[in-house]
Amino acid sequence: MKGAFLIKPYNIEIREIEKPEIKNKEDVLIRIKSVGVCGSDIHYYKEGRIGDFIVKEPLILGHESAGIVEKVGKEVKNLKEGDKVAIEPGIPCRKCDYCKEGRYNLCPDVIFFATPPIHGTFCEYIVHPSDFVYRIPENLSLDEATLIEPFSVGIHACNLINLKPGEKVIVSGLGPVGLLTSLSAKIYGAIVYGIEKSEKRIEFAKGFGLEDIFDTKKIETKEIKNILPEKVDVVFECSGYSGLIEETIYWVKRGGKIVFIGLGTDFVNLNISKIINDELKISGIFRYVNTYKKAIEIINKNKINLKPLISKNFPLTDIKEALEYPNKNPDCIKVIVNP
Ligand SMILES: [Zn+2]
Ligand SMILES: [Zn+2]
Known part of the structure; x- marks a missing residue:
């Protein structure tokens, strides 16, 4: 062979x-x-x-x-x-x-x-x-x-933080993992916003029923916090880009959760006093666990194309x-x- x-x-x-x-x-x-x-x-x-x-x-x-x-x-x-x-x-x-x-x-x-x-x-x-x-x-x-493999990452991310219906979520970076994480969050009943710079991906992500997508070609990453309609419960960071990673703590409410999914940079500057004062829960995720069967069922039952x-x-x-x-x-x- x-x-x-x-x-x-x-x-x-x-x-x-x-x-x-x-x-x-x-x-x-x-x-x-x-x-x-x-x-x-x-x-x-x-x-x-x-x-x-x-x-x-x-x-x-x-x-x-x-x-x-x-x-x-x-x-x-x-x-x-x-x-x-x-x-x-x-x-x-x-x-x-x-x-x-x-x-x-x-x-x-x-x-x-x-x-x-x-x-x-x-x-x-x-x-x-x-x-x-x-x-x-x-x-x-x-x-x-x-x-099903990248979709598993999204499902695992939602499971890990016990995402609940009605919670508001930002997914930053809408590549394959970001898109499939958005899809998972939607299926879990969340209200999802996206952040992306590629025009084609933004166009594509619109079909996923996201609430709104912020275009970082038009908006400075530091400006996103000022134009958000409201602070969210959860951020799934899928871009791996340090400029976005550092901003995530300004997008979530006090007590909010941030999950780092995208790999891109090893070290970033994070405002620790903000994390402490807002009692933020920050976690990484590593691959996935017990997701394949669920992913296949979700795709099948929801007729996802x-x-x-x-x-x-x-x-x-x-x-x-x-x-x-x-x-x-x-x-x-x-x-x-x-x-
Ligand atoms: Zn992979
Ligand atoms: Zn073992």
Whole structure:
């Protein structure tokens, strides 16, 4: 089978490798059909590392994946050959305190696609434990099913702060994660405002039923606090841009909550006395936990059309173009690779 290996920054090679085989009775063999290009893939492609995770050996990127079950292990009960599936990319140890408490996203021994040295899914086949593989409805395309991964981030963010109906929310940065976080918050019954600078994304986000979207091309980020119709209960910061991160504390009410989702900068200036005086609750989120099944159900029951989020498709042989497309086309939302 073919796999796309990142050799060093900007250098990707399609190599012929052995097709994986089922070794564990609870595993399934999946023919990968669609993989979303994530910001993290692009980061590895350009820098060869994210923080402490360094690509030392050739690595297959890709973790937002969907495919078709080709073969199931003897003990697999939830899936059968031919099922269309979405694949949750992280396999936790199942034994540590975090795993036992149901917070397996924090498991220190999690094995996660495309995080060195674990290969991802820009390839034709993978073998995966069946309980991290989820059947999707017939009417959901495999391309759309890749979006369950970023949608999971949004659902996890809403779960983590116990978002309630009627609460007011700002989502800053309306890329794929920001848009899908807005969608999650809407489904949880929140009233959602957006902040974004790309005209196309703003145009697109209007279709998500946001209350209002503030265009940071026209408004200084520092001005946003002055033009908000009211202070909000929650901010989901998805841009990762320090200028916005530093402003979030002025958008929430006293006792409000801020969740940092977007990665972009390691250090920012935050007004600590404001945080203390307003008793703000600030948290980060790391990936997601127990969201895949819910996400599939939400998409199915609400008949959510995710197709418009997909900007362009590429075959595996054009992976280099696929990884470079989003930076060359900043208005694009999601690029999909079809191995
Ligand atoms: Zn991702
Ligand atoms: Zn664990």
